[in-house]
Amino acid sequence: MNQHTMKLKIDGIEVECVEGSTILTAAKAIGINIPTLCYLDGLTPYGGCRLCLVEVSGTSKLFPACATPVASGMEVTTQSPKLYEYRKMVLQTLLAERTHICAVCIANDHCELQAIANQHGVDHVFYERNWSSNKIDSTHNFLVIDPNRCILCTRCVRVCDELEGVHTLDLKFRGKNTDVIMDQDEPWVKACSCTSCRKCAKVCPVGAIYIEGENIEYTKDPDVAAFIVERRKRLK
Amino acid sequence: MKDDKRRGLLEKVLKDHGYQESALLEILHGAQEIYGFLDKELLTEIAGVLNLPPSQVYGVATFYSFFKLRKPGEHVVTACLGTACYVKGVEPIIAAIEEEFHLKRGGSTEDGKLSILQTRCIGACAMAPIISIDDVIIGKATKEVVIKHIKQVLGETKAEAV
Numbered sequence: 387m388n389q390h391t392m393k394l395k396i397d398g399i400e401v402e403c404v405e406g407s408t409i410l411t412a413a414k415a416i417g418i419n420i421p422t423l424c425y426l427d428g429l430t431p432y433g434g435c436r437l438c439l440v441e442v443s444g445t446s447k448l449f450p451a452c453a454t455p456v457a458s459g460m461e462v463t464t465q466s467p468k469l470y471e472y473r474k475m476v477l478q479t480l481l482a483e484r485t486h487i488c489a490v491c492i493a494n495d496h497c498e499l500q501a502i503a504n505q506h507g508v509d510h511v512f513y514e515r516n517w518s519s520n521k522i523d524s525t526h527n528f529l530v531i532d533p534n535r536c537i538l539c540t541r542c543v544r545v546c547d548e549l550e551g552v553h554t555l556d557l558k559f560r561g562k563n564t565d566v567i568m569d570q571d572e573p574w575v576k577a578c579s580c581t582s583c584r585k586c587a588k589v590c591p592v593g594a595i596y597i598e599g600e601n602i603e604y605t606k607d608p609d610v611a612a613f614i615v616e617r618r619k620r621l622k
Numbered sequence: 623m624k625d626d627k628r629r630g631l632l633e634k635v636l637k638d639h640g641y642q643e644s645a646l647l648e649i650l651h652g653a654q655e656i657y658g659f660l661d662k663e664l665l666t667e668i669a670g671v672l673n674l675p676p677s678q679v680y681g682v683a684t685f686y687s688f689f690k691l692r693k694p695g696e697h698v699v700t701a702c703l704g705t706a707c708y709v710k711g712v713e714p715i716i717a718a719i720e721e722e723f724h725l726k727r728g729g730s731t732e733d734g735k736l737s738i739l740q741t742r743c744i745g746a747c748a749m750a751p752i753i754s755i756d757d758v759i760i761g762k763a764t765k766e767v768v769i770k771h772i773k774q775v776l777g778e779t780k781a782e783a784v
């Protein structure tokens with residue numbers, strides 16, 4: 387199989403990569419780190435969190451690196467004052483959207499949102515906060531979901547569909563009313579399609595899905611998605 | 623479920639779309655036309671026939687405000703929440719109706735006689751705020767006029783029932 391390779395420049399460094407790969411993977415290959423939240427190795431890109439937005443020369447539009455395929459001759463900028471400000475804004479809107487209080491969150495110190503906010507020097511939220519007070523679902527034997535900490539990255543939805551294969555989780559409604567549901571918005575214990583595989587808790591970047599009584603440090607393992615994908619390739 | 627004529631009609635809709643999962647939206651449209659609303663039982667059945675996860679079908683049905691998930695009341699009050707109606711104060715009118723008839727927006731009264739829905743602009747902004755009761759549209763609505771009208775409509779059904 388002959389795959390076309392393409393040449394492009396990322397932050398001034400020339401990269402050669404196969405057709406169809408994304409800006410994010412091309413950047414990773416040369417050691418350039420672009421911040422991401424909803425993106426997870428092993429899952430289909432979602433392009434929802436907008437943290438990986440990059441500049442592409444020739445257009446003023448910003449592109450999500452995780453979902454934008456590379457093109458020949460592309461010149462990409464991944465770090466600039468404009469992008470930094472933009473990412474700070476995205477982080478603040480994420481923090482303002484629901485009730486994110488690190489001090490009383492189970493994922494404190496093991497939270498991807500918190501870590502990226504720290505990296506970007508987000509020490510205040512300059513938007514009015516929503517302070518959502520949605521019901522926590524702890525009906526399941528050991529899995530708990532607190533929608534107030536959810537950032538709707540859909541990692542759990544995708545891992546449930548693409549890797550576990552049961553698609554118990556999905557989203558209901560739209561806009562600010564969006565929420566993660568189990569089956570047809572049932573309490574978790576009644577969602578018959580759930581296999582209790584706990585992959586959703588492993589990949590959740592924040593403290594929204596966790597395992598009751600288990601140290602979050604042991605639960606969180608976002609790399610499990612890429613690991614499973616790799617193992618399945620070997621099986622074939 | 624519901625093995626009546628409507629089941630046959632639904633079967634026809636499903637068949638017309640070749641039981642394709644990509645036709646989910648059209649099938650939901652058809653199902654709502656037949657049953658008037660989409661309850662969980664119906665959504666489960668459609669998910670089963672199309673071989674789609676129930677959560678995905680439910681997600682699609684809730685994403686679009688066109689789909690009704692609960693049986694609407696016998697009489698339906700629709701409040702316009704378009705910009706003009708909102709600015710002209712449709713909010714306090716809705717609140718007054720909720721209080722007067724003991725129901726919540728998007729829901730129905732316990733006896734199923736009345737439900738109240740919200741909609742975006744119905745295209746008569748000059749008459750804002752607008753409330754429609756069944757097919758009657760009330761422009762430049764006030765609490766008093768609307769509540770009086772709803773009581774009239776409800777009163778009529780009672781008279782018919784006796």
